[in-house]
Amino acid sequence: MASAKSVCVRAGTPADSAAITGLQEAGFGMRYGGDENEFRGAVFPVERSLVAVEGDRIVGHTVDLTMTVTVPGERTVRACGVSGVAVAPTHRRRGILRELYRAQHARTEADGLPLTIFTASEGTIYGRFGYEVAIIDTAVFIDTRRAEFRATTPDPGGVTLETLAEAAPRIREIYERWQKMTAGAQARPDAKWDLFFADVERHRRGATTLFVLLHADGYALYRRSRRENRDIASVWEFRAVTPDAHAALWRVLLGMDLVDTVEAEIADDDPLAYLLTDPRAVQVTHRGDALWARVMDVPAALTARAYRADLDTVVAVHDPFRDAGGNFALRIRDGVAECEPTSRTAALGFDINILGALYFGAHRATMFAAASRITVEDPKALRAFDEAFTTDRAPQLGWFF
Template sequence: MDVEIREVTAEEWPEYVRAEHIPFGVQLGDAEMKYQSQRFGHWNGLAAFEEGRIVGTAGDWDMRLTVPGGSDVHAPGVTAVGVLPTHRRQGLLTALMRRQLDDFRGRGEPVATLLAAESVIYGRFGYGWATTSAAAELDRVHGVFREDTAAGARFELLDKAEAAKVLPDVFEGARRLQAGQVTRPDGWWEQFLRDPEWARDEGGSELFHVVCRMGDDVGFACYRLKENWDDNIPQYRLFVNQAMGTSPPVRAALWQYLLGVDLVATVRFENLPVEEPVRWMLRDPRRLRTRTVSDFLWVRLVDVARALEGRRYRIADRLVLDVVDAFLPENEARYELDAGPDGAGCRRTNGPPDLRLSVAELGSAYLGGVSLTSLAGAGRVEELTPGALARADLVFGADVPPWCSTDF
């Protein structure tokens, strides 16, 4: 098979969009094709061409990733990955990933991120599961708080046009405070707020957008309702697509709002941090039934030294990491990390290593959400200096576990 991997042009974009959807079982209709065809430039598109036809796709959004310590690093968000069913398991994804990572290195990117359709796919390319999300449900009758946390909160429902003006800034304020969050380019917001009918759960309403202000704190939620009048009893379901804010109290106020919507029997949160403090504000916390706990953001260290220098660390210590990177061998080296709460230095060294691990495990630990001790328990990290694992967990760990709420 003679395949060429290259960026797509504006003329090729409609074919790229069509090809990108097929592996997900979606055939775009005329109206949707028309809309999607106008999105050239929203993200960088890369494709595999066979005899001039697109048979595989990938792409990346221009994003930044919030890292522990309050800063962020440039981190392209990999998207639109798919290979036509006619061409699967012939190495096309591998070729796309290789080209994309070469491009990222050429562009000087320290880190890349993605969301995986299946958790089996990306470890081989050096990506590691870095943030975890939970979906949970609460029957509204049990949504009682230990104390009223919504006192002083002001809520405002926004229509689409208002949401487009207000939500990006509110999000930006909240995402800066939460490691694991990525920035949302304008094209992302446009697609999200568009909320086409085909993308809603069958019978689900359009998204409602509510913003909550409490003193200096601000947050927002986006949710939809699904009607149910069985037996003439109102028992709607309310699906929370987004709920975030700059502090636990403002998030608690938003939860109280969501749990207060009349006619609703059950509220389902689609994406919560596993350790959301608001859980502990409920009078009967077990009633918040966690339905799934799953990987969300995957992190790939494209340039190990620059990535490690990009974040801050919980305590000061020096560790030598022997990093294996089979997919990007130019990354493979021993790195001396001089870590601390005010920043870090990282350089290649020949010194004796404390830990040996692959770049995927380092990607998992990068945001502080996965413990190296757990990975060592799974045989995925080797401790070469006694006590180094415990020290590394203290260094890399995060006070607030990382969380990402952006689907891309």
């Protein structure tokens, strides 16, 4: 059996494209459609790939893209977005992923990016590399027969049914407004927009092409299908900049004729259930990770975002995979942080995963402490730390990658 020592990691080239595609199809259990091939390489160029090669065969792969991501306080940070992580099924458990990630992280550090993010297909792999779930997504279905709006729910109207081609410029404009105010959301590059508007067949999963509901401050894209004798509207993407847009779009989605069920993914703090007379009409079908994050540079990452409360403490950060850990003095005044290495004794201690989990505001520090994942020398420091990192809105992933 070959080991990681018999495998070399190098940069990808255009000549590797077919082999990379085959590896990803085997790893993720699907086939790319011909209608998306022209877009895929534009979103994640093969030149940004790292491949693990044994002899003349590619047996592992990662690729990255530098993304602009909104962080708490409506600020932005440049982050390394990693995608396409795959190891051949014939070469599992040989340390190949670890070697790929050593090279990936070394490149990210050389690029000076304070944060690495990705969307994961499995949940038990990445903790060893310093990652943790940073954004939670909730999948729901709503039985439209039970979806009666409260008398107090606004009915602002203003929603129109559009074609995807007609609505494309306005969708882009609304998304950019939403992204700039939503922690965790990434700017969507032109190549990704091109793939998005192509509405490729693989993304439909047997449903229709996209229908578009458009409001001046929001949009909902959905597909129609029929399963188990039920007519279903599946929301592909929902973005609302204002509460009125949110209410107006949901009124249309839940009021459509010949629709038994509406499926959607919503943020943890979405008020949808509170708009209805029967909140049980909104049934949660899944709650799980939408984004994973790893802090690559503690001072750079922590000074990039804003905070809700003042803080003056020292934290001990353990990095099990790279050299980003140490003791850091963290001082926050009026939402602005200063952070630097220090020899002072820490009041709190944790693995670097915890900073990734807390970074966008999806989790509370007190919960990690209750799970024995934060060592607490000073309970007052924990409460102050928790209050500083807490956000007013739940973060959301902008686009899956």
